[in-house]
Amino acid sequence: MSFFDNPIDPPKLTNGWINNETNHGSGIEIPIFYPATGQQVSVLVEDTGDDVDKAVMSARQTFDKSNWSKLSTEKRIEILEDCRQIILDNADELARLECLATGLILREIKGFHIQRAAYNFRFFAQYISQAHGERFDNTEGYLTLVNREPAGVVGLIAPWNAPLALATMKIAAAIAFGNCAVLKPSEQTPFSLSKLVSLLKDILPPGVLNLINGRGSVTGSQLVAHPGIDRISFTGGTVTGRQVMMEAGKQLTPCTMELGGKSANIIFASADYERALDGALIGIYSNNGQQCLAGSRILVEDRIFDKFVNSFIERTKNITVGDPLKNETEIGPIASKQHMERILSFANTAEKDGDEILVGGKKASDHKNGYFIEPTAVLAKSNNSKTCQEEIFGPFASFLSFKSEEEAINLANDTEFGLVSYVWSDHMPTIMKVSNAMRSGVVWINTPMMRELRAPFGGFGNSGVGREGGYSCEQFYTEEKTVSIPKSPLTLKGFGR
Numbered sequence: 001m002s003f004f005d006n007p008i009d010p011p012k013l014t015n016g017w018i019n020n021e022t023n024h025g026s027g028i029e030i031p032i033f034y035p036a037t038g039q040q041v042s043v044l045v046e047d048t049g050d051d052v053d054k055a056v057m058s059a060r061q062t063f064d065k066s067n068w069s070k071l072s073t074e075k076r077i078e079i080l081e082d083c084r085q086i087i088l089d090n091a092d093e094l095a096r097l098e099c100l101a102t103g104l105i106l107r108e109i110k111g112f113h114i115q116r117a118a119y120n121f122r123f124f125a126q127y128i129s130q131a132h133g134e135r136f137d138n139t140e141g142y143l144t145l146v147n148r149e150p151a152g153v154v155g156l157i158a159p160w161n162a163p164l165a166l167a168t169m170k171i172a173a174a175i176a177f178g179n180c181a182v183l184k185p186s187e188q189t190p191f192s193l194s195k196l197v198s199l200l201k202d203i204l205p206p207g208v209l210n211l212i213n214g215r216g217s218v219t220g221s222q223l224v225a226h227p228g229i230d231r232i233s234f235t236g237g238t239v240t241g242r243q244v245m246m247e248a249g250k251q252l253t254p255c256t257m258e259l260g261g262k263s264a265n266i267i268f269a270s271a272d273y274e275r276a277l278d279g280a281l282i283g284i285y286s287n288n289g290q291q292c293l294a295g296s297r298i299l300v301e302d303r304i305f306d307k308f309v310n311s312f313i314e315r316t317k318n319i320t321v322g323d324p325l326k327n328e329t330e331i332g333p334i335a336s337k338q339h340m341e342r343i344l345s346f347a348n349t350a351e352k353d354g355d356e357i358l359v360g361g362k363k364a365s366d367h368k369n370g371y372f373i374e375p376t377a378v379l380a381k382s383n384n385s386k387t388c389q390e391e392i393f394g395p396f397a398s399f400l401s402f403k404s405e406e407e408a409i410n411l412a413n414d415t416e417f418g419l420v421s422y423v424w425s426d427h428m429p430t431i432m433k434v435s436n437a438m439r440s441g442v443v444w445i446n447t448p449m450m451r452e453l454r455a456p457f458g459g460f461g462n463s464g465v466g467r468e469g470g471y472s473c474e475q476f477y478t479e480e481k482t483v484s485i486p487k488s489p490l491t492l493k494g495f496g497r
């Protein structure tokens, strides 16, 4: 069966969720399109002013007035495990809804995104079972305790490229550390997260998790500016991230920003050739090419450059682009028409800028109304090319060659971003030297996209602020409180005795 012949029944209207009840927004209606066919499949009702206020106040009320933030760790672990289970029990429907709005490949959604979404809850259940405070006993006569208390009401702003996998990291962490949350999915991809919140309402008390829909410039910015918000966790583009942080700064609301990237995939002649080739293809083409951690600048040592580029082109020409429902599909549609046109605009200007298109660069012609493009690679004129400096966020790679470790390091770090780097070599001194020199939050050696959730994930430079991961989330979603206690009754020499 294929969406091309037999589309899934989407929700006719996607509403928000406030206090565990559906909320009919008071704003405009936003059409939602299925990226594989370009058909409008649903309508989203935007939440504005009063809706945003109602959602934040519902979370605030639950946080301030109920026992939610004071639940025992055992109870919270049970709740997180129930959240995991309900995702697995509803995997098929969640996966199809995710596919319908994002165009991600159903096989990948089921194999990775749903599993990750479920695991995020288990991960934080396991994490809080080990979490503990600090105790200092070295100031004479005093015992000092450091407690971590829930931060309060958190605003969670999610992107469109992997809604379930990315938003559940935020939701699970917020809940695990005792917060209440208001989630705003991307206005392009609301289905799966709306469904998830409707499932979680059977587990979570009213007000713990609320969902509002709408454009970032309206609903999103109202959420950020709301005085009832104690934290903002944002994943999205760098330009938007900067605006969100400026708005949040007016109220000194702490933020984490997981932003864009233009990551270097550095391939040395000393690498296992086939493994590095697979890694380079996975690095740029997985998730339909739309991911912040893509290895979008492929830097190859000059001794193997021509051979490597030719192998890459050959493999790219073999890629099956098409129906995201079909098992054999390797790259599905781009998430929106506007984004597809933006990606293609890089191909249009690349040649003018002196880059050479090696493969692709056009709309995939046999899928007329869907947002399909040919997987693309260019030989960049230099690292100053637009294709090497701007985040394209699609199946679009730029190749550059280098002669020495120093040159590779300089090229890799010559970017405003610094999210991840990939290094491929079997020579340990090269691996150590290059990975130590990377100005990025993560370095992957001889492997693509390994994510250990206990470890921090986030970027240097314009790739972000703060980190996501076990301890990083604990710090972000809690407030630290220092409590000092005299060990025995003290006589104080107060004033005016």
Ligand code: TXE
Pocket (backbone or CB within 6 Å): 157, 158, 159, 160, 161, 184, 185, 186, 187, 214, 215, 216, 217, 219, 220, 221, 222, 224, 235, 236, 237, 238, 240, 241, 243, 244, 258, 259, 260, 291, 292, 391, 392, 393
């Ligand atoms: O994302 P936005 P866009 C990058 C990628 C892409 C570019 C633009 O390069 O081409 O960003 O994508 C909400 N206040 N990434 O414009 O605007 C918005 O509604 C509060 C990288 O689609 O960043 C959505 O929910 N919220 C990336 C979310 O922010 C606002 C993932 C992300 O949208 C807002 C996606 C505002 N003023 C894009 N404006 C990654 N890091 O993985 C928008 N939003």
